[in-house]
Amino acid sequence: LATASGVRWLGWLGPQGGLLIEGPATPLPRVQVQDDRQFGMAAYEFQLYAPVGARLEPGQPVELAFRLAPASSASLAAAEQRLRQLSGPLAMNQPLVIRAVSLDKATVPRYGRLELSIDLQATYDNPFDPEQIDVTAAFLAPSGRELTVPGFLYRPYARSRAGNSERLVPSGPPSWRVRFAPTEVGEYRFQVTARDRSGHRSSVPATFQVTAGNAPGYVRVSPDDPMYFAHDDGSPYFALGANVCWPGSAGTYDYDEWFPRYAAAGGNYARLWLGPFDVFTLERQAAASRDDTGLGRYDLANAWRLDYVLELAERQGLKLMYCLESFNALRSRPQYNYWHLNPYNAANGGPLATPEAFFTDEQARRVFKQRLRYLVARWGYSPNLLAWEFWNEVDIIDKYVSSEVVRWHEEMSRYLREIDPWKHLQTTSYAGSAGDPAVDRLPEMDYSQTHRYGPRDMGADLPGWSARKRAYGKPHYVGEFGLDAGGSGSERDPDGLSWHNGLWASVMAGDAGAGMLWWWDSYIHPRNLYYHLAALAAFTQGIDWPRQGFAPAAARVEFVTRPTQPIYEDLVLTPSAASWSPSPANQPVSFSLPRSGPLPDLTNLSGLLHGLKNHRDKHNPATFALDVARPSTFQVSVNGVSGHGGAALLIRLDGQEVLTREFADPDGLAKTDTLRQYDGKYSIDLPAGPHTVVVENTGADWFYVGYTVTGYREVWEPRLRATALAGKELVLAWVQHRDSTWSRRADGVEPGPIAGARLVLPALSGAWTAELWDTFTGQVINRLPIGAAEGASEVALPPIERDLAVKIRRR
Secondary structure, eight states, X not given: OEETTEEXXXXXXETTEEEEEEOOSSOBSEEEEEEGGGGTOSOEEEEEEOOOOSOOOTTOOOOOOOEEEEEOXXXXXXXXXXXXXXXXXXXEEEEEEEEEEEESOSEEETTOOEEEEEEEEEEESOTTOTTTOEEEEEEEOTTSOEEEEEOEEXXXXXXXXXXXXXEEEEOSOOEEEEEEOOOSSEEEEEEEEEEETTEEEEOOOEEEEEEOOSOOOOEEEOSSOTTSEEETTSOEEOBOEEEOOOOOTTTHHHHHHHHHHHHHTTOOEEEEEOOSSXXXXXXXXXXXXXXXXXXXXXXXXXXHHHHHHHHHHHHHTOEEEEEEEEGGGXXXXXXXXXXXXXXXXXXXXOSBSSGGGGGTOHHHHHHHHHHHHHHHHHHTTOTTEEEEEEEESGGGSSSOOHHHHHHHHHHHHHHHHHHOTTOOEEEOOOSSTTOOHHHHTXXXXXXXXEEEEOOSOHHHHHXXXXXXXXXXXXXXXXXXXESOTTSOOGGGOTTOHHHHHHHHHHHHTTOSBOOOBSOIIIIITTTTOHHXXXXXXXXXXXOOHHHHTOEEEOOEEEESSOOSSOEEEEEEEOOOBOOSSOOTTSSOEEEEEOSSSXXXXXXXOBXXXXXXXXXXXXXXXXXXXXXXXXXXXXXXXXXXXXXXTOEEEEEEETTEEEEEEEEOOTTXXXXXXXXXXXXXXXXXXXXXXXXXXXXXXXXXXXXXXEEEEEEEEEESSOSEEEEEEEOSSEEEEEEEETTOSHHHHHTTOOOOOBOSEEEEEEOOOSOEEEEEEETTTTEEEXXXXXXXXXXXXXXXXXXXXXXXXXXXXXX
8 A cells, every 4th residue: 555655554465364564654665575486485575675865875774664563354444544544535426516716826927827726526536537527717818819728636745855765745635726827918817617427517707917027938930930949929949958857766856956957057958758657657557555546547646746847947947848658658578668567558457459559549549638638737837848749769669550650649739739728839759760751740740859879970970860850841859869778878978078069960950959868867967967068058048040040051171271192081980870670771781982082872871780680681781892092900889789689790801701709698688788798899900902891790689880991081171070050140160070079089089189270161241250169168269250262251260179169240
């Protein structure tokens, strides 16, 4: 018998009597019951966990207090009754009456929150089902516009902290609320109506006043430029932040620590997951002692946590994207599968025999719409709610059927827009970086996202995905990215260079926000990497993104004085393709790599080599034709091996096997985490002359891969990359040393400073001034006038060892 704060009572009836375990004032965070008959012992085992922090110091005492008593069915029933008296039942069986409606304030600023408390009695079993009890408030704006907002059941909680664990206990009975944010100044009129099986009742109409305030309003797709966002008042919104999707054991206390750090660094965005496995999950598997769990019922303690975090975000100036569902809920196969806990699962009393039926089953769609209604009722008021994200990575459920998912998104989006008076933005996301164009192009999806893991050079990789998504004619940003989706890459990039490069590259690609890194709790915060965000926030402050009319601009870097001899540089290939779906990259490919001049189109060079067993139909050995001027080495960089069976590397040189390595999975399928013990470089020598190199995975499953040919390319230009955006009064550029990447650093390559270079941009008419920015400190390091050459504008660059940002203003 549990409460939201932990285990207070646990009752067990066996064949020879019962047992009652009663927790102290501070509940036990966890009690595990184990049937030891599976081990040949005629016993049951109860494992009690003490409330302690995440770390125990040597000699630290641990106190575990509980009451253990024999029990009968009668005594257990009495214990359950005590629990229900504490929590308060949610069902009600009373004649329908609205006794009173009270406002939390008589005057509210425009876009501020007004909350109505409704003293209501009615008859219903499930207070979350509007077919049983439907509470709404009708608002009449000063302009005559009418808005209808659903009400919701609310319960207050008091939080406390025991060690590093959050505890919630109900601090009052459940009650009905309506939340509303006015968008006009003047007098509003409203009236509350409640309907149950017996009929309907309405409150006496009342009024409240709205003052002007200074809030900018809700975020929309900008009418000035459909590639960017703006508030209702026209001010720009450019998303800067990260995924901050769920807390640790400290619950909302973690956000007390995290959100101020993002805000102090200039952040204005975070993403939250509303399930299926974290403390924000609303619709959970039914628990016998909780009548706010199960299909079509919502965990009121977790809803209170969402209240707290959203209100904290409002105070810190952060806007949140609520991710409503994740692939885990419809995934039965490893890993990260939660289908067995899904209340929609027939095994748990739900309507679905298979996960994919979620998108077509009539009852499932109806119940999900009911959840959307509760979301709008409780959190739709807030201008700090940026967007509703229907799915996280919906393409990696058990069985993805595009046509069914398209129809589901159309239906749910239209319903949500119909019931959401404030018309928040809507989006969805995919694990495959290409997404599903059939969904991403839907007019119902206000913006698109890209999730991207594994690139060895974020600065080279992310802009390509941004360019693809720009073709949809709507805003885009990289919703997730990182070294590794499995979370084991931070030790290879301790200073966050991958995040740094992803931030700047996505901005200069024309995205509506900077790339959003994953691993907030185990990487950004413990390594104190917020300074990367702060520097970018300083650079972007005050830019009116929609009204500048930004577009990608041609940019290059050249030496002021051309070298007399070529420079021999490493050829570093960072494949952008990586998928488990049929594609041109998931078949044998061949490339001829010249020593100088343009490289061939490498779109179909995969960063994921598939083996001969698990994905045999996607087996994709890569063949490279080379003409080596000087003795060199060909290096294969392995960056993660499948934990579903391992892999094996084979390299052939001119038809002969010259290197083989077995990447064995030591525990079979017992653990499926990505294997990291094989990460590193595997090299063969290349004599001068023409050669053919074949790289193949002859093992069971996949590994991530990159390629380097040392000293191969003959170049006459500096090893610097430039990307730029040109607007009406502003030009932005980012110049990156090509060796300033997490992977080159992990390979032991430290970029040397490159001096004597200049940035070349299309000709700018009139007088302009360039600011040179340090991208790590967010400081201007120099200002200088723009030079002009025939058909171009030039900016003299200082020696560059890592990267540099340039902001060019019209004078």
